Amino acid sequence: MEGAERISVLYSATEIQDRIRELGRQITEDYRGKDTVVVCVLKGALFFMADLCREIDLPVTIDTLGLSSYGDQTKSSGVVRITQDLSRPIVDKHVIIVEDIVDTGLTLNFLIDNLRSRKPRSIEVCSLLHKPARTRLPVAVKYLGFTIEDKFVVGYGLDWEQRYRNIRYVGVVEEP
Ligand code: IMP
Ligand code: MG
Numbered sequence: 001m002e003g004a005e006r007i008s009v010l011y012s013a014t015e016i017q018d019r020i021r022e023l024g025r026q027i028t029e030d031y032r033g034k035d036t037v038v039v040c041v042l043k044g045a046l047f048f049m050a051d052l053c054r055e056i057d058l059p060v061t062i063d064t065l066g067l068s069s070y071g072d073q074t075k076s077s078g079v080v081r082i083t084q085d086l087s088r089p090i091v092d093k094h095v096i097i098v099e100d101i102v103d104t105g106l107t108l109n110f111l112i113d114n115l116r117s118r119k120p121r122s123i124e125v126c127s128l129l130h131k132p133a134r135t136r137l138p139v140a141v142k143y144l145g146f147t148i149e150d151k152f153v154v155g156y157g158l159d160w161e162q163r164y165r166n167i168r169y170v171g172v173v174e175e176p
Helices: 013-030 046-053 106-116
Strands: 007-011 036-042 061-069 080-084 094-102 122-130 143-147 170-173
Touching (some): 007 013, 013 046, 013 122, 013 143, 036 046, 061 106, 080 106, 094 106
Parallel strands (some): 036 061, 122 143
Antiparallel strands (some): 007 170
């Protein structure tokens, strides 16, 4: 892609799809017979959620939720706000939160607390990436794509100032 010259591949499109197939299989086993809603955290998890859901062989429902974190592009401030709420109640449902990346864990801790107050039957997290080196509040990620080092990554939904979400792979932005 034009402008993507400074991005080196960390996980190729094929590696991502292979991992998603495994996660989908695992979720299919775990959620059989359960009334399940897959909650996509916008916008970073859009592509991941779309591919993951098609690897879940169950009649799940899908909803989306927009969050915005105050702070600059590369740092999470921990002050999170819901910019677009779910379209339906989740009471008594089994919720799978789908995220692009768990960095400090602040965003997901906020979201899990918020969703828990709506009385779902269960909540689990499925994240494509996790950067454990930067954890400030631990999050139990039951379904995890890949663990990565403390580097800023883009692609496959992840952005750098809203760009590069539409790259098929996950890559690292090289320092100039
Ligand atoms: P946390 O609250 O620090 O866990 O960060 C959550 C959000 O920060 C993620 O959902 C991403 O939107 C963003 N983020 C964290 N690390 C990266 C990265 O390496 N690339 C792109 N976005 C990131
Ligand atoms: Mg995100």
